[in-house]
Amino acid sequence: MVQAISRGYSDPRASISLPDDKDMLSKVRHIVDDKSKLRPEYLVVVGTGGSNLGTIAVQEAVLGRLYNQLNPATKVLYADTTDSDYINNILQLIEPPLRTDGSVVVNGISKSGTTTETIANFEIVLNQLRRYRKDYENYVVVTSDKGSKLWDLAIGKGFDVLEIPEMVGGRYSVLSPVGLFPLGLLGINIGQLLEGARFARDLCIESDVEKNPAAICASIQFLHYQEGRNIFDLFLFSNDLESVGKWHRQLMAESLGKEFNKKRKRVNIGITPTVSIGSTDLHSMAQLYLGGPYDKFTSFVSVEQNNSDINVPRLEGYAELASEIQGKSLKAIMDAILEGTKRAYRKDKRPFVETTLPDKSESSVGQFLQFKMIETIYLGYLLNVNPFDQPDVESYKKETREILSRK
Amino acid sequence: MVQAISRGYSDPRASISLPDDKDMLSKVRHIVDDKSKLRPEYLVVVGTGGSNLGTIAVQEAVLGRLYNQLNPATKVLYADTTDSDYINNILQLIEPPLRTDGSVVVNGISKSGTTTETIANFEIVLNQLRRYRKDYENYVVVTSDKGSKLWDLAIGKGFDVLEIPEMVGGRYSVLSPVGLFPLGLLGINIGQLLEGARFARDLCIESDVEKNPAAICASIQFLHYQEGRNIFDLFLFSNDLESVGKWHRQLMAESLGKEFNKKRKRVNIGITPTVSIGSTDLHSMAQLYLGGPYDKFTSFVSVEQNNSDINVPRLEGYAELASEIQGKSLKAIMDAILEGTKRAYRKDKRPFVETTLPDKSESSVGQFLQFKMIETIYLGYLLNVNPFDQPDVESYKKETREILSRK
Numbered sequence: 001m002v003q004a005i006s007r008g009y010s011d012p013r014a015s016i017s018l019p020d021d022k023d024m025l026s027k028v029r030h031i032v033d034d035k036s037k038l039r040p041e042y043l044v045v046v047g048t049g050g051s052n053l054g055t056i057a058v059q060e061a062v063l064g065r066l067y068n069q070l071n072p073a074t075k076v077l078y079a080d081t082t083d084s085d086y087i088n089n090i091l092q093l094i095e096p097p098l099r100t101d102g103s104v105v106v107n108g109i110s111k112s113g114t115t116t117e118t119i120a121n122f123e124i125v126l127n128q129l130r131r132y133r134k135d136y137e138n139y140v141v142v143t144s145d146k147g148s149k150l151w152d153l154a155i156g157k158g159f160d161v162l163e164i165p166e167m168v169g170g171r172y173s174v175l176s177p178v179g180l181f182p183l184g185l186l187g188i189n190i191g192q193l194l195e196g197a198r199f200a201r202d203l204c205i206e207s208d209v210e211k212n213p214a215a216i217c218a219s220i221q222f223l224h225y226q227e228g229r230n231i232f233d234l235f236l237f238s239n240d241l242e243s244v245g246k247w248h249r250q251l252m253a254e255s256l257g258k259e260f261n262k263k264r265k266r267v268n269i270g271i272t273p274t275v276s277i278g279s280t281d282l283h284s285m286a287q288l289y290l291g292g293p294y295d296k297f298t299s300f301v302s303v304e305q306n307n308s309d310i311n312v313p314r315l316e317g318y319a320e321l322a323s324e325i326q327g328k329s330l331k332a333i334m335d336a337i338l339e340g341t342k343r344a345y346r347k348d349k350r351p352f353v354e355t356t357l358p359d360k361s362e363s364s365v366g367q368f369l370q371f372k373m374i375e376t377i378y379l380g381y382l383l384n385v386n387p388f389d390q391p392d393v394e395s396y397k398k399e400t401r402e403i404l405s406r407k
Numbered sequence: 408m409v410q411a412i413s414r415g416y417s418d419p420r421a422s423i424s425l426p427d428d429k430d431m432l433s434k435v436r437h438i439v440d441d442k443s444k445l446r447p448e449y450l451v452v453v454g455t456g457g458s459n460l461g462t463i464a465v466q467e468a469v470l471g472r473l474y475n476q477l478n479p480a481t482k483v484l485y486a487d488t489t490d491s492d493y494i495n496n497i498l499q500l501i502e503p504p505l506r507t508d509g510s511v512v513v514n515g516i517s518k519s520g521t522t523t524e525t526i527a528n529f530e531i532v533l534n535q536l537r538r539y540r541k542d543y544e545n546y547v548v549v550t551s552d553k554g555s556k557l558w559d560l561a562i563g564k565g566f567d568v569l570e571i572p573e574m575v576g577g578r579y580s581v582l583s584p585v586g587l588f589p590l591g592l593l594g595i596n597i598g599q600l601l602e603g604a605r606f607a608r609d610l611c612i613e614s615d616v617e618k619n620p621a622a623i624c625a626s627i628q629f630l631h632y633q634e635g636r637n638i639f640d641l642f643l644f645s646n647d648l649e650s651v652g653k654w655h656r657q658l659m660a661e662s663l664g665k666e667f668n669k670k671r672k673r674v675n676i677g678i679t680p681t682v683s684i685g686s687t688d689l690h691s692m693a694q695l696y697l698g699g700p701y702d703k704f705t706s707f708v709s710v711e712q713n714n715s716d717i718n719v720p721r722l723e724g725y726a727e728l729a730s731e732i733q734g735k736s737l738k739a740i741m742d743a744i745l746e747g748t749k750r751a752y753r754k755d756k757r758p759f760v761e762t763t764l765p766d767k768s769e770s771s772v773g774q775f776l777q778f779k780m781i782e783t784i785y786l787g788y789l790l791n792v793n794p795f796d797q798p799d800v801e802s803y804k805k806e807t808r809e810i811l812s813r814k
Contacts, residue, residue: 049690066496068476075476081686082744084737085767086646088715089473117686119729120719120740127720153724171691230702231638231679239493250691257695270699272638274681279488279524282803283456284578284657288664291799292677295637308495312527313534317560322526324811330491332814333527337489340807347802360492392698395754396689400747404731407739 001205001374009165012388015172015373016205018165019198019366025191028177031141031160032184038139040074040105041097044090045182046122047109048080049250050170051143054179054369057247060240061365062188074105074186079121087121091128098132107182109143111170113150116400143177169388171251172373175366189362196366204374214371217299217353218378224297224351225271225383231295232271235352237278237302237338240360244301245275248372255376255387262384269383278302279337286341290348298345298352301368302338305359306331408612408781416572419795422579422780423612425572426605426773432598435584438548438567439591445546447481447512448504451497452589453529454516455487456657457577458550461586461776464654467647468772469595481512481593486528494528498535505539514589516550518577520557523807550584576795578658579780582773596769603773611781621778624706624760625785631704631758632678632790638702639678642759644685644709644745647767651708652682655779662783662794669791676790685709686744693748697755705752705759708775709745712766713738 004013005020018024045052056078059067068075077090094104106129108122129136142154143162154161162177173179175197184190204214221232232252234245257270276285278300289296312333314326325333345352355371357364380387411420412427425431452459463485466474475482484497501511513536515529536543549561550569561568569584580586582604591597611621628639639659641652664677683692685707696703719740721733732740752759762778764771787794 048687053691064492064496066493066500069482069500070496080690081646081684082737082740083646084713084716084741085471086473087717087737089471089477091717093473093476114728115690116729116732116740116744119725120732120735120737123719123722123725124717124737127722149728153728156724230700239488239490246691253692253695253699257699259698268698268700270695272679272681272695272699272702274679277488280455282800283487283522284460284653285660286800286803287797288660288677288679290802291666291675292660292664292679293637293675295679306491309491310494310498310531312530315530315534317563318526318530321521321556321560322523324808325523325527328527328811328814330489330494330527330531333489333523333811334491336810336814337523337803337807339810340805341803343806344803390694393689393693395697396693396744396748396751398747399750400744401731403743403746404735404740407735407743 002207005205009167012167013377014165014167015169015175016201018168018175019194019201019370024177025180025194028162028180028184028190031162031181034160035105035141035185038103038105040185041102042094042104043074043076043182043185044079044094044104044106044125045076045109046079046106046118046125047178048115048117050173051109051111051115051118051178052078052080053243053247053250054174055182057244057369058174058179058183058188058193058362058365059186060243061360062362063186064240065242076182076186079125080117082117082120087124090125094128098128103139104129105139105141105185107141107143108150109178110150111145111148111164111173113144113148141181143181171254174247174369192362193366196363197370200367200370201374204371214375215378218375218382220353221271221297221379222382229295229297229351230272231274231297233274233276233289233296233298235276235278235281235298235300237300237334238360239277239280241301241303242275242277244365244368247369249273249275251372251376254390255380256383256385258385259392262386267385269385278341279334282337282341290344290350294350296350298350300338300342300352300354301357302335302354303357303360307360409614412612416574419574420784421572421574422576422582423608425575425582426601426608426777431584432587432601435569435587435591435597438569438588441567442512442548442592445510445512447592448509449501449511450481450483450589450592451486451501451511451513451532452483452516453486453513453525453532454585455522455524457580458516458518458522458525458585459485459487460650460654460657461581462589464651464776465581465586465590465595465600465769465772466593467650468767469769470593471647472649483589483593486532487524489524489527494531497532501535505536510546511536512546512548512592514548514550515557516585517557518552518555518571518580520551520555548588550588578661581654581776599769600773603770604777606770607774607777608781611778621782622785625782625789627760628678628704628786629789636702636704636758637679638681638704640681640683640696640703640705642683642685642688642705642707644707644741645767646684648708648710649682649684651772651775654776656680656682658779658783661797662787663790663792665792666799669793674792676792685748686741689744689748697751697757701757703757705757707745707749707759707761708764709742709761710764710767714767
């Protein structure tokens with residue numbers, strides 16, 4: 001791994017070099033500053049999979065899942081798939097500012113530059129923007145591989161462009177301009193995000209395995225997989241981390257789910273990632289998790305320090321319903337539920353590991369994402385598969401293109 | 408099953424009698440009318456698991472996932488777990504209307520009446536309401552089993568109360584006042600929801616198995632489970648149906664994940680439900696689904712008629728990026744992606760069934776929910792487990808209470 005860093009972006013593990021790239025950070029900051037001057041009421045992120053999951057993960061972790069409703073300066077909308085009702089709602093939302101003197105910034109993101117859904121949605125949103133703004137080009141930023149067809153088109157149209165280093169794959173690209181530009185525009189401290197990632201990266205490339213948390217966790221997961229546990233449950237005890245779970249779902253599924261191993265032998269291998277939210281999903285999944293088959297390995301994630309806390313107010317009569325929580329803080333109740341859950345797992349011999357984030361700051365989230373990316377690379381090595389390709393995705397895309405070109 | 412209907416609410420399958428209960432519907436409508444007169448800016452639903460998953464499912468399917476942001480008369484917030492940051496955000500959102508002359512309706516829902524998180528959040532939200540409204544009782548509705556401690560407290564405080572029939576378990580309760588009251592207050596046609604459910608119910612209790620869609624689908628799933636597929640993926644090609652997936656996740660996990668079978672033999676049986684969204688998750692999960700192990704059975708769900716459609720506008724230069732979509736409608740693109748995906752699954756011998764909803768109307772959603780509930784009951788019979796209990800949930804709750812009472 002240390003080797004990979006010296007090779008920078010010419011190595012398949014290129015993503016671990018992103019936290020060191022001062023040049024990239026300064027280019028992103030420049031465009032963030034520029035677009036911030038437009039005082040956008042909305043940022044529309046057009047991208048899917050690796051092009052938006054990391055951004056949603058960090059945005060919700062740092063700013064909260066109810067962010068848009070809390071009336072921030074810049075709201076964010078994600079146009080990911082070609083769902084006509086959803087895209088129509090997005091158009092409805094951005095129309096009022098466009099009709100008046102508000103502004104809307106659009107970030108179109110596609111590594112290949114040819115993602116069907118992204119191009120469709122990008123054209124639709126740009127068309128709306130163009131209807132209201134003659135200088136609509138000033139409100140558009142394109143993030144893509146340098147020299148992709150989308151890149152060339154963006155240059156031709158006069159959009160700002162940001163480059164994804166070629167060897168950085170979509171699911172490893174959250175710390176590239178893919179995540180950094182939209183997050184920066186929303187006021188997230190992207191310097192701190194990268195700092196956190198760099199800190200974790202340095203711990204996780206340590207060659208002494210026993211001192212390397214990513215290597216240790218990968219080994220544990222590998223051993224459980226070998227014992228027949230084909231499901232990995234990321235059980236996050238924090239509402240705002242649900243999208244970190246969805247980001248990890250892609251990372252694990254695409255990196256490890258493989259038809260062939262590195263020796264081109266057919267293996268049809270893979271671990272199915274699931275996302276659970278504590279304590280919410282204890283009320284929907286705990287019966288299965290504690291009574292069902294021993295086919296899962298669980299990773300609990302919690303947050304040590306929330307941004308706020310509230311005490312249960314000891315209203316008259318309610319002690320009859322739940323005496324043990326009166327006067328306690330919500331955080332203390334949540335911590336007790338996690339502790340109670342771990343005890344139940346232990347008693348029932350349900351295997352798990354645990355990670356605690358100090359808080360939901362940019363630095364902590366950056367650390368966690370970097371840790372999971374390197375852990376996944378190690379898991380790929382242990383499973384003897386290539387954690388950087390996704391050859392089987394082509395099959396449905398090919399069929400889809402064929403259907404569309406005949407329609 | 409026909410038998411169960413004649414027994415009404417005295418049978419464990421009581422939930423299938425809900426669509427016939429005119430008395431319940433009229434009681435719910437009465438309180439909906441009453442609270443609508445308050446012109447609430449917010450409805451806060453305090454409940455978790457079976458007490459809110461069905462409501463969220465129907466609300467988002469019918470009104471859309473971006474509903475709150477589209478500036479409706481009554482917005483809805485769900486207080487499910489004791490996440491201090493999330494609950495704090497909810498308090499922030501309801502404060503402006505409370506400070507002025509707006510109103511906020513609170514629906515506290517707990518079947519047992521003693522759910523830890525629900526009681527904690529209920530007290531916190533009520534405390535806020537009480538601070539601003541002397542007659543705060545008028546803004547509160549409690550839904551619970553008749554005679555539960557919460558029921559008695561609600562009567563004592565002068566809150567409106569709605570009853571959950573005792574034999575209707577949480578995960579089967581969406582068509583009871585648990586779902587009907589909040590949905591009705593948001594303007595959803597609950598009569599149509601029940602009508603749809605009744606239509607599906609009558610099809611799904613048909614004793615000739617070959618004419619019974621729920622029995623057929625349950626049998627197919629059962630056979631695939633027996634062949635070692637321990638994961639069931641509900642793959643919904645519609646953004647607004649994601650929470651229908653989350654509702655089904657509880658239904659399947661709690662109903663079928665069991666330590667003991669009906670003969671009290673330890674079996675540790677269960678199917679792990681996952682939720683995927685098309686086409687979004689093709690960009691995160693397709694590599695695993697098409698390249699990984701043959702450990703899944705998939706159920707595709709799509710919507711025939713969306714509420715709106717939009718054409719890709721043929722902007723200059725974009726045909727270079729994706730020629731096959733220019734001028735096509737988003738719905739046609741989505742349909743092609745689903746068709747392409749099914750072809751890829753077929754070629755790769757990945758087993759699936761498919762359901763198409765005519766639209767996202769109350770009637771169609773009601774049909775689908777009722778269909779899945781009866782299918783799950785049949786699956787329980789086939790697996791020889793009790794689909795109505797959840798004994799293992801007690802273990803973590805016991806541990807949690809112990810920790811909290813020592814704190």
